[in-house]
Amino acid sequence: MNNARLRLYVDAQFTSPYALSAFVALREKGIEFDMTPLDLDTLENQAEDYASLSLTQRVPTLVHGDFALSESSAINEYLDDVFPLIPVYPKDHRQRAKARQVQAWLRSDLLPIRQERSTMVVFYGLKSGPLSPAAESATRKLIGAAQALLADSPEYLFGQWSIADVDLALMLNRLILNGDALPTALVEYAQRQWQRPTVQEWVGLQRPAI
Numbered sequence: 139m140n141n142a143r144l145r146l147y148v149d150a151q152f153t154s155p156y157a158l159s160a161f162v163a164l165r166e167k168g169i170e171f172d173m174t175p176l177d178l179d180t181l182e183n184q185a186e187d188y189a190s191l192s193l194t195q196r197v198p199t200l201v202h203g204d205f206a207l208s209e210s211s212a213i214n215e216y217l218d219d220v221f222p223l224i225p226v227y228p229k230d231h232r233q234r235a236k237a238r239q240v241q242a243w244l245r246s247d248l249l250p251i252r253q254e255r256s257t258m259v260v261f262y263g264l265k266s267g268p269l270s271p272a273a274e275s276a277t278r279k280l281i282g283a284a285q286a287l288l289a290d291s292p293e294y295l296f297g298q299w300s301i302a303d304v305d306l307a308l309m310l311n312r313l314i315l316n317g318d319a320l321p322t323a324l325v326e327y328a329q330r331q332w333q334r335p336t337v338q339e340w341v342g343l344q345r346p347a348i
Contacts, residue, residue: 152345227302284327
């Protein structure tokens with residue numbers, strides 16, 4: 139089955155942070171795959187053929203032979219299990235657990251930031267106004283956690299690159315690229331992750347006009 143061609147379903151505007159995460163994991167591992175964009179605005183993700191693949195009817199979804207899997211962190215963990223030669227998670231069990239903790243946190247918390255700092259600012263340059271008090275509170279929480287995580291290793295979360303670095307950098311860049319003030323060390327960290335070739339490949343995809 140490992141020889142089966144993979145297909146990754148992503149959003150047509152290439153703005154999903156979760157599609158980015160799965161895309162980078164595949165590219166880092168050097169796995170050949172096809173990519174199929176879905177127009178979420180016209181609800182292509184709810185079409186019967188896609189709904190039969192994606193339990194959550196969201197992007198990304200990875201199809202590997204007759205196996206389909208949604209949710210980016212699940213996809214990344216699956217890829218590390220099936221294609222372990224080039225890992226995207228730390229090898230140490232505790233650091234790997236911490237990386238998964240970071241991913242789960244970024245996906246389930248900090249909602250005011252995600253609402254007020256859409257990834258449209260990251261990939262289209264569309265800026266928003268001042269943060270609400272709730273978003274300012276979430277930003278302070280993000281800054282505190284990021285500083286604590288990077289205290290011993292300012293270049294990467296766990297001493298060397300992992301897919302969690304991409305996810306954290308994306309969350310920071312929602313603010314940085316909007317012009318919100320963040321500590322210099324976090325700005326430099328996010329910029330460093332953003333220059334990674336696999337991330338730049340996603341950034342450089344041709345997006346439809348809005």
